[in-house]
Each structure stands twice: as structure tokens, then as C-alpha cells.
Amino acid sequence: MAPIIRVENLHYTYQPENSQPVPALLGIDLTVEQGEYLVILGHNGSGKSTLAKHLNALLLPTRGEVWVKEWNTKDKSHLRDIRSTVGMVFQTPDNQLVATIVEEDVAFGPENLGLPHDEIVRRVDWSLERVDMSSFRHRAPHLLSGGQKQRICIAGTLAMKPQVLVLDESTAMLDPLGRREVLDVARRLNREEGVTVVAITHHMDEAVEADRIVVMEAGRIVLQGAPREIFGQAGRLRELQMDVPQVTQLATALSQRVPGFPHDLFTVSELVSAVEQRVTNRDGSTVEPTSAGEAASHGEAVIAIRGLGHFYMRDTPLEVKAIEGVNVEVYAGEILGIIGHTGSGKSTIIQHFNGLMRPHEGEATIFGQDMRSPNADVMTIRRRVGLVFQQPEAQLFEHYVGDDVAYGPRNLKLSREEVRERVRRAMEAVGLGFEEFKDRLTFALSGGQMRRVALAGVLALEPEVLVLDEPTSGLDPRGREQLFERILALRERGITLVIISHNMEELARVCHRVCVISEGQVVMTGTPGAVFGRAQFLHEMGLGVPGVTDVVSQLQSKGVIQEASVALTVPQAAEMLAKVLQ
């Protein structure tokens, strides 16, 4: 069968007439076969999104050709054919929805194609069913979750009956549950409807089930092949700073200690069965994982929340109770991790940590101040408890980096020298040289750098507690790792950290305590061992556990591992498994 998309020697340059043209693609050759599931991996700036936009003629090549079926994308007369053959879903679901009602948004594509009314209705019904959103057809999109919105975007594309579905980082903004929803839909469409899928991502774990993987770096394709071939090249991947799945890291670590152990495993079940095959003598008794459970000696509780309740749209017909009966403490000097789905009430809870919200029910005591009292000194609380929102770079406003970081200290009415000193310290704490960056234009920075500037802006207030809402979300693996290390280093300066994250592996590694939030309530608080040891419980809530924890706990329940402790990191798990395998 002829390939459905052919890309031949594609070059693309942004602003070619400008004095500083930006070359983005430097000679891409790629074919997409009918019915395949292709994943394109790469860091931010590798050119993967630019490539995606060529696949349906949103961008036209500076040099080279792109063919969709028998149509060249440069041929304007086939534009409608090309775009209805290759459907595309982008990163931010909010920015793709045009209508105020789900079904009308799905109808937008077919309306543009000029289809008769009955056919539009049929297609809307069909597409909503394919993405499991039929019962939401009369809802307003802004009231849906991220994963649901993104499924609506997919339905809107499906309604044009495309043969290819391009997902341009469509999971980057979603929480794990939303990601799962979108990936499941994509996979099902691929298998059941025969839709060719091209998924662009920087999450390696999304590539595991692909038919073929293409890795891009600096405008070129650097690796190409089936997942097994790609994951086999661990050294090359590390060079490219791709995030290798934790399970693969574990397999690699084991293959170095246990001769003959395969190094290219990438799912939990593969690793579990590989270990099972190699362990012959087991006594069949199963072990319940128990955490070592040394409850960290608590310092003083700087934030204490008791029986907290909060309503949204209070006193309106749309009133909703967001959280109820919440008890949380934050102790001086600890790292507290908070996990839970988007919409579980995490953000509402942390907004009580610095007095942005006042308790509607229950109490909040922050640094000894009762937040129920109207006289509470909120300004002081906000200085002592810094709060960094999701994607904080969206709140930058000053022309120059230095000025933006100085916004906080200036609000404190400090002297010029003190402001300057604080800006210097804050910028250096996030790894931005003061002299080098203070006069740089804020909006010319890369995404990762802008996020650091925003973080510095809060650090410049010199808070004692720093609350971070998904500090690394949306960054590529390289940026994520670097930023996370910087954040951990803050603790050495005596800052208490509260980190909300979906990345269980990060939290398991660094937290002293983890707090699990579900449906507006705290359902569990404890050491990472105690929390992640209850994998079953977390799975029921749709939350994951680190891959290595999962491997070890499955082997424990099968009686392969007798040691009862919970593995939280790759070295811990490798240690436990090596003992069994030798």
C-alpha cells in the first residue's frame, strides 16, 4: 500500500526574510504508512511541532515537498482535501474550542466542509460516541476536565472523517488520568477504525506501544525504528537526554549486575515476568509490603489546617462545595508532596496556605495566625509562604527579567540596595546569573527560562515555606530534571517545600511525607513508603505509583520477593531484585 504521507527533504525556516532567520527543519525524510501508530519524540525546539504543522499544510515547506495521498501540500486547490484527510489536535484544549456547546463545537469541521445537515448530525453523534463523550454533548466546554476537553477536540477532528490523526503534544497539559483517556482513545481509533495516528510528545512512556518511533533533535531525525530497537540504545538516549522509563532504567541496572538479564524491557508486566522466569526457588508465601515507617521527627507545624471547607460560586445557583473536612499540617523543614487529580481540590487547599482564600468552614492557622480572623496580617503571611502557581511564566509582565523578579521586593518597600541584593540571590538560586540575565528581555527567553524567572520572582520575597503547584509540568525531560534539582537545593537554604505533582517518581524520591487528595478530601497522609506501598488503593483512585514500586509490589504478592519493604527508587528496587536473582 502506498504511504499516506510522504515528506521529502523538508526544510523550513521561520522568518526567512528577516535578518535573523530561524531554521527549524533541516532536511526531513519521513513516510507515514496507512494504519500505523507513529510517535515522534523530541525536546522543545527540536522541530517536532513544526514538522507536524507541515502534515496538513498549515505550514508550507521552504524547500522540499510534503505529499498527502496524491496531493502536494503546496497545491492550494486540494487544501480542503488535505486538511480533512489529516486531522490535527493541538496542545491546549481551551484554545481549540470555538463553540460554547460541545456538540456544536464538534459540528464546526463538518459545517466548514459544507456537508448537508443530516450528515452533520450523524457525524457528530458518531464522533462523540467514539471518544465516549455522548453524555456531555449539551455541556459547556469550559466546565469539562482537561482530558474531556481534549477528547472533544479529537471528536471535532474525527467528525471530518480523517484518515490520519495528528496529536501535537496533545497530552502535555493533562494530568495522568487525562493523558490516559486521550491515549486510550487514540489507540482505540487506531485499532478499531484503522485511523493512522501520528503522536508528537516528549514523554517516552507514551511511545512504548507505538509501531514506530522517530526521535528528532535540532531539526533532524536522529533515531528511527520500532520501540524495542530505540529503547535498546540506552546510551544514545541518555546522550539525547530523553527520559527513559523507570522500568527500563531498572532493567538496565539489573542487566549490569545479573548476567544475561535483558536490558530492553519497558513495561511493568514485562519486567515482572522476566524476573519470575529467572527465579526458580520460591516458597510461595506472599508478602504484604510494609514501609520501614520511621515517621520523620516533626518540627513545629508552620501551617495547620483543621476541618477546612470551601465553596465555589457561593450564594449563586451554581454553588459547588470544593473541599470538605480537610486536615493538613506542614512542618518546618520538611518536603511535603501532594497528589491527586486535577479538580480534586488540591489547588483550593494550597490557596489557603498563604491566605489567598479564607476558610468557609473549619480553621487555618499559618505561622500562629488564625486565618478566620479578619485582622490576620495577610501581607506578612504571603511574604512568609510563597506560592508558585501552575505555569507561572504566564504571569510575567515586565520588559526586563530583573524588573520582574524585583516586583515582590519592591512591593515590600525595601531599599534599592536590598531589592537588588534579593533579586541577585533569587536569580542565582534558580540558576540564572544575575549579571547575565537581569537586562535580558523577559519574553525572548525560552519556556524553561521564563519559568525560572517566575520562580525567582517568588523567591525574592524570601519565603520560609514555598508551595509549588506542578512546578515541572509542560517542560521537556531535560528542563524538568534541571528545575527539579534547583527546587530541591532550596531546602538547603532552610525553605520548607510543599510540592504538588503528578510525577510520582519525583515525589517518591524526595518527599518526607505525601498527602493524597481525592474528591475534596484528604484520604491518606504518610511517608512515601506508607502511601506508595498501597498501590491497589491508589490505582482505585486512578493515581499511579512509581514503576519500580509497582514491579516490586507485584513480585511480593507473587511470593518472588520475601523482603517486605517498599521500593521507591531505581537503586532500591535494583538492590532488592538483585538479591533474588543471584
Added chain:
Amino acid sequence: MSENFELLRNVTIGQYIPTGSVVHRLDPRAKILAFLCILLAVSFSNKVVPVAVLLIAILLISQVSRIPASYVLRGIVLGFPVLALVFALQFIFQGRAEPAGRIYFEWGWFRITRFSLQLISVGVIRIICFIFLTSLVTMTSTITELTHGVESLLKPFRRFGVPSHELALINMIALRFVPTLAEEMERVMKAQASRGGEIGQQRFWRPDKAARAYLPLIVPLFLNGLRRAEDLVWAMEARCYMGGDARTKFVVLKSDRRDYWVVAAILAFSVFVVWFRWPALRDLLAMIGIAGL
């Protein structure tokens, strides 16, 4: 210091409230026409009694729609500072307007006259009417219904160069992003407040400082708005949007006899209110025993 960052709570215009009333089920075109009739009637009446009659009629309609009046009135809170300023200025300067009628209070150059009182009462009632009217229309019809209604009503003017479809689409997208941008504004306000920013708490006699204090809010909103617009263009193009005439429609509006009756009744009522010579307020008050105004 009490703060309220929950902006969505106060943006009542543009929020659809599905109570399933009769008003909700009307054809949006009928609603728009009826709305225009009352709007014109409110604009053309310049005495207290007729605008009050119109306000009562509007309140009755909101009763029938099962929309709580207190919720609608919250929309006024947002615009309150501007309204207060406008009325204060009118109060100060219209006192000198002639014919002033009876003078209730005089202090040097400043005076309160029957004319200025009437002007301000009519003004206040009108504003409340306007807010109620617009809120009622948007609360009882989805934005898409309205958009389709406007598009359909403007269609006859297409031959005179009125881009009815484009206007409708612009309208729909603008309204679609109201809640999104309100959420975003809330987030930015909170983030800047977390950095010790005091947006909107400057002294009013330093408007320069107050304006400057809004920059941390406005700059991110604008930049993010532009970014969203750019994304939206990509997404619309990817879904084959090429504008104009070849498009077909998913939503087909149907109107029945009830819709015609409603428009006819509202039209008749509006004409009547404007045309009827209503007795003056002081005569009405005199009738119930409050004399001497």
C-alpha cells in the same frame, strides 16, 4: 481586608442558567426582537413612571424565567464605581440645568432640583433595566442560540454587505472565551497578590499609581490572549475553516406561533408605554397622600 478573587461569580452577563422555563424555550430570534423592543422603549421613555413600569415588566419576565433577581444584580457590582462616578457628576452639574423645576437644596453654586433628581432616578432605573435585559437574554439562551439568532436576523442584510456569518462567529468566539479569560485573570491576580502586589488598592487620588498597579494584571492577560488567539487560528484552519458562503449549519432554528405572539405582544406593550401619557410621579404620590414634593 476582604478579598474576592472569584471573578466568575460576578460576571453574570454571558452565563447561561438552564432552568428550563418558557422563556428558555422561545426561539432566540423572538427573544432578540422582544429584547430590542423593550430596550428601545426604555431608551425613549424619559420620565420616572414609564421606566418604572418597564422595570416591573422586566422583573416579571425574570420571574417567569425563574432567574433569581439577586443573582442578576450582582452584575451591577462590577460596574458600580463607574456608575457612581457618572451619577455624582450628573448630580453636581445638572443642578444648574434649566428648567430646574423645584429646588430642594441649595448651597452656593451646588443645588439639587426636581430636574436633577428626575434625571438621576430615570438614569438609575434605566441602567438596572439594561443590566436585567442583557442578563435575561444571555441567561435564558445559550450563546450559540443567540449567535444563530443574530446571524439569521442579519441574513437579509447580507446583500448590502453586512458580513452576518463573520459577525456571528466573532461574537461566538468572544463569548466562548469570557469564562476562560475570567479564570485566567483570577489566576494572574492571585499570583501577583502572592508576590505582595496590591492590585486595585491604590489611593484614588493617585490615578497614575493605580494605573501602573494594573500593569501586572493587564500585560499577562494581553499576552496570553494573543497566544490563545494564535492557537485558535491554527485550530480553526486545521478544521478546514475558510470562511463564508460554502458553510452549512448544524443548528437550524425553528419558530412556531407562540414566538410570533410573544414578539407581537412585547412590541405592542413597548409602543404603548412610550406612547401613553403617564401621570407624573408627584401626582401619583399625591394620590396616595404624599403631597408637597
